[in-house]
Amino acid sequence: MTESTDVALVDEYSFACNSSSPNNFTVIRGLGFCCVNKTACRVLVRSNNTGQLLVEKRFALSEEVHKAANLEAELLRKLVDQPAITQLLGHCMDDSSPLTGSIFYEYGPLGTLAQLIHQNGICRQWIPEYFLWNVLSQIGAALAYCHNGPPGSDQPWRPIIHCDVHQDKISIFRNEEGYYILKLGGFEHADYLPESGFIRKHIQADVVVPPEGEFYSQRTDVYQLGATIVCMCQLEGELQTSRDIRESYSSDLRWFVKRCMEDDREPQYRNLSKDIVDKVNDAHEHLRRNNWNFERGFLNLQQEFL
Numbered sequence: 001m002t003e004s005t006d007v008a009l010v011d012e013y014s015f016a017c018n019s020s021s022p023n024n025f026t027v028i029r030g031l032g033f034c035c036v037n038k039t040a041c042r043v044l045v046r047s048n049n050t051g052q053l054l055v056e057k058r059f060a061l062s063e064e065v066h067k068a069a070n071l072e073a074e075l076l077r078k079l080v081d082q083p084a085i086t087q088l089l090g091h092c093m094d095d096s097s098p099l100t101g102s103i104f105y106e107y108g109p110l111g112t113l114a115q116l117i118h119q120n121g122i123c124r125q126w127i128p129e130y131f132l133w134n135v136l137s138q139i140g141a142a143l144a145y146c147h148n149g150p151p152g153s154d155q156p157w158r159p160i161i162h163c164d165v166h167q168d169k170i171s172i173f174r175n176e177e178g179y180y181i182l183k184l185g186g187f188e189h190a191d192y193l194p195e196s197g198f199i200r201k202h203i204q205a206d207v208v209v210p211p212e213g214e215f216y217s218q219r220t221d222v223y224q225l226g227a228t229i230v231c232m233c234q235l236e237g238e239l240q241t242s243r244d245i246r247e248s249y250s251s252d253l254r255w256f257v258k259r260c261m262e263d264d265r266e267p268q269y270r271n272l273s274k275d276i277v278d279k280v281n282d283a284h285e286h287l288r289r290n291n292w293n294f295e296r297g298f299l300n301l302q303q304e305f306l
Contacts, residue, residue, distance in 0.1 A: 024048055031055065034188055040065070044107060054089055057103045057188075066093065069101050072187050075160055076105070081150065084142035086171060086185035108171025108183065113232065117167055121235040129249050132229055135182055136256070139170060139225055140276030142184040147218045159193040162186075163201070163216045165224035166208055167231055193217065208239050222276070226260025229253075 024047065031042035034057060043056045059069050076088035090104035113135070120127055143165070149157030162169075162184070169186030189203050198215040210223040231237065233245045233253075243261065245254045260276075 025056065028053070034186070040069075040188065045104075053107045053109070054104050055107050057105070059101045059103075066101065068188065069093065069103065072190065073103055075187050075190050076103075078160070079145060082142055082145040083181065084138040084183055085145070086183045105185065106173075106183075108173050108185075110172035110174065110180070112172065113167035113170045113182075113228065114237065116172070117232055117235055117237060121237075124235065126235070126246070126248070127232050129253060132232060132249070132253060134180075135170070135232070136225070136229065136276060138182045139165070139184055139228075143218075143221050143225065144276065146190075147221070159218065160190055161193050161199055161216050161218065162221050162224075163189040163191065163199065163203060165221050165228060167228050167237075170228070222260050225276075226257045229257050230261070233257075 025045040026048060028044040028046055031044055034040040034042060040057055040059045043058055044053060045056045046053055059065055070093060073088060073091040076085075079085045080087060086108075087106045088103065089106060091102070093101035116127070143162065145151075146160040146162060148159070149155065164186055165184065169184060171183050171185055173181040173183060175181055189201070191199050191201075193199060198217045200215055202214055208224045208227040210220050212220070227239045230243050230245065231239060233249060234240060245257060
């Protein structure tokens with residue numbers, strides 16, 4: 001990784017260079033815009049105090065975007081105890097004119113699932129099934145936390161709907177034991193679920209829109225998680241018309257993804273996020289009995305296909 005600032009990329013995201021704390025961070029390179037209308041971009045920065053790499057999501061704010069940015073920070077603070085969700089590291093908004101602001105969160109040094117799909121697609125190296133199950137397990141747990149709150153808690157919880165689950169929003173980390181951790185980020189379109197039971201919104205982004213259209217709910221997030229697995233199985237950057245999964249993957253995986261993506265406009269038949277973790281564990285046990293080894297080479301995941 002280069003230590004110098006990538007001037008060309010930073011110029012492309014010029015408003016991100018004017019960091020709200022320019023003496024505290026050094027810009028490394030631009031990571032791309034978050035929104036089609038370019039009201040927010042991501043920039044990799046290094047803390048001048050600790051040397052830590054982190055992502056600054058920089059906003060050029062209208063009043064509407066200012067409100068959405070504050071909501072994103074609020075949601076991430078509520079989700080801070082879920083290890084499969086990208087952690088908020090800082091949040092600052094300037095209410096003067098023009099409105100500006102930043103959200104700082106942890107950087108996934110091994111990239112995203114989108115990058116993994118792209119790299120493996122070039123050499124047509126299929127992603128191992130045990131890793132797909134781990135995506136379902138970890139991101140399923142993240143969604144269950146968003147939708148239902150901390151496991152076992154009897155405190156009231158307002159369900160949080162992500163609305164934009166896809167491979168570019170899932171980052172890959174590695175913990176101290178050498179195991180790879182997946183984290184869901186990109187909460188710029190997330191919101192609290194109202195009493196109506198759905199959020200109606202038009203998202204100007206490359207999201208997977210479920211069959212029920214722009215009515216987002218818990219089952220929408222589950223549908224999008226299933227679509228992410230299909231893209232990983234097909235090594236495609238976007239969801240294709242054909243949802244077929246190669247027969248080299250188990251029937252358990254194909255059945256599970258099908259249940260996540262019931263697309264006959266009957267979303268009530270889809271899995272709920274709170275069921276995903278239990279069902280994934282059941283599938284793990286069933287496949288282990290059939291001599292599947294989900295931990296095979298897991299410590300060497302980077303050498304295998306990253």
